[in-house]
Amino acid sequence: MKLLTIIGARPQFIKASVVSKAIAEQVDLSEIIIHTGQHFDANMSDIFFDQLGIPRPNYLLDIHGGSHGEMTGRMLSEIERVMIKEKPDRVLVYGDTNSTLAGALAAAKLHIPVAHIEAGLRSFNMRMPEEINRILTDQVSDLLFCPTQAAIDNLAREGFSDKPVQVLNVGDVMQDSALFFAQRATAPQGFDLSDGFILTTLHRAENTDDLARLEAIVGALNTIHATVAHVVLPLHPRTKAAIAKAGLILNVHVIEPVGYLEMIWLLQRCALVLTDSGGVQKEAFFFGKACVTMRDQTEWVELVDVGANKLVGADQANIVATVGRLYGQKVEDQHQLYGGGQAAERIAKYLSSK
Known part of the structure; x- marks a missing residue:
């Protein structure tokens, strides 16, 4: 065939x-x-x-x-x-x-x-x-x-x-990949933070193309970085352009987009995942990390059902409060979900x- x-x-x-x-x-x-x-x-x-x-x-x-x-x-x-x-x-x-x-x-x-x-x-x-x-x-x-x-x-x-x-x-198949490549994970070049940071991704059009949502999310990230823990953000080129166009100031630890092995390394060492991605919600779960998702809905409803993932939309106060509450929590795959x-x-x- x-x-x-x-x-x-x-x-x-x-x-x-x-x-x-x-x-x-x-x-x-x-x-x-x-x-x-x-x-x-x-x-x-x-x-x-x-x-x-x-x-x-x-x-x-x-x-x-x-x-x-x-x-x-x-x-x-x-x-x-x-x-x-x-x-x-x-x-x-x-x-x-x-x-x-x-x-x-x-x-x-x-x-x-x-x-x-x-x-x-x-x-x-x-x-x-x-x-x-x-x-x-x-x-x-x-x-x-x-x-x-x-x-x-x-x-x-x-x-x-x-x-x-x-x-x-x-x-x-994402779980297949995570398990297969976990032993080959490598640190992003020049990365010098200790474990315990908050790994963040931000790229969904519903967030980057909506000025009110983008402003709220950037405000939340800045507050979390200043009050909870270092926010590490591999910055998507499209998101970088949207933030610049909106005239927003991002006061977090920005790094260049990373490859998959570097992403796994970051997932293994972070204390929480904050994302609007679909796949990263699952990747957080595969590595036992609680996830806070900056969307109003998710296709991975089973993660919400078992309490591994919390939806917070683009509400600045809700994002900050939920991250503070879940920071450092571990999750377990007790039901072989994937x-x-x-x-x-x-x-x-x-x-x-x-």
């Missing part, structure tokens, strides 16, 4: 790192990789291929910037060209980015079966571009690899039980059996 894998953003590189390894172990599977270029900064893209041993992409489309519609449209056109040339038996897409949706739509229009890894997730917030991407991708996929029972339940409520598709709970680190193997074996 000839698989065509489409990736373009940091979380997808991490997921593909373990799935591509598992695919390579199946003698009846071959893989071609398209990198759309959605993340084009070297520290957000190239470094992941270097660190994680992902096979270099067969195609690099170099498509980034512009509006969501422009980016997705350009990807759709270029991915279609590759599909027509390569004639894959199946297309493999990850997560909920514009690259995901473009790849799934291009395949569906060419009547190529689509497998969606991380299917069934829902935040129930249609203002999030990621929510639109994941819903539409699920609708045109025939093979839905779900990371959790909650994802299975979401698809059942949407009527997928009555559709000619396969819905499987395989576990979360499959125990065998998801990639399950996915590859299932693809091989088709």
Whole structure:
């Protein structure tokens, strides 16, 4: 079976790192990789291929910037060209980015079966571009690899039980990656803080593109840094530009974007995670750290249910108070929420059996 894998953003590189390894172990599977270029900064893209041993992409489309519609449209056109040339038996897409949706739509229009890894997730917030991407991708996929029972339940409520598709709970490939690479974690270059810092990420459009939310979050980060513990923020290029445009002053410990192995190192040593990312919420859990999420909803509802994750939106006072309350708390995976680190193997074996 000839698989065509489409990736373009940091979380997808991490997921593909373990799935591509598992695919390579199946003698009846071959893989071609398209990198759309959605993340084009070297520290957000190239470094992941270097660190994680992902096979270099067969195609690099170099498509980034512009509006969501422009980016997705350009990807759709270029991915279609590759599909027509390569004639894959199946297309493999990850997560909920514009690259995901473009790849799934291009395949569906060419009547190529689509497998969606991380299917069934829902935040129930249609203002999030990621929510639109994941819903539409699920609708045109025939093979839905779900990371959790909650994802299975979401698809059942949407009527997928009555559709000619396969819905499987395989576990979360992000846990596979975290466990596999934990022993190879390395410190960011020049990092000199002791353990006990608060690891922060900030990049969601709902926060960076809304001035009121961005001001509140920056204010909260500054207060936490001054009163609770050092806030360490690997600053996303897009967020850096948004903060500068808004004229805000960020008084925290800012570092350059880090690779996955450095991110694991930071997760192992921090005392709390403060984020608006989807994947980082889980990564905090994998390493036993409490997480405070600066969003109004999350697709990882099971983490909220077990008390490992607290949603605080962009309310400055709530962010500061919750961080102060949870700082230093440990969490345990008592329910094997994400499959125990065998998801990639399950996915590859299932693809091989088709």
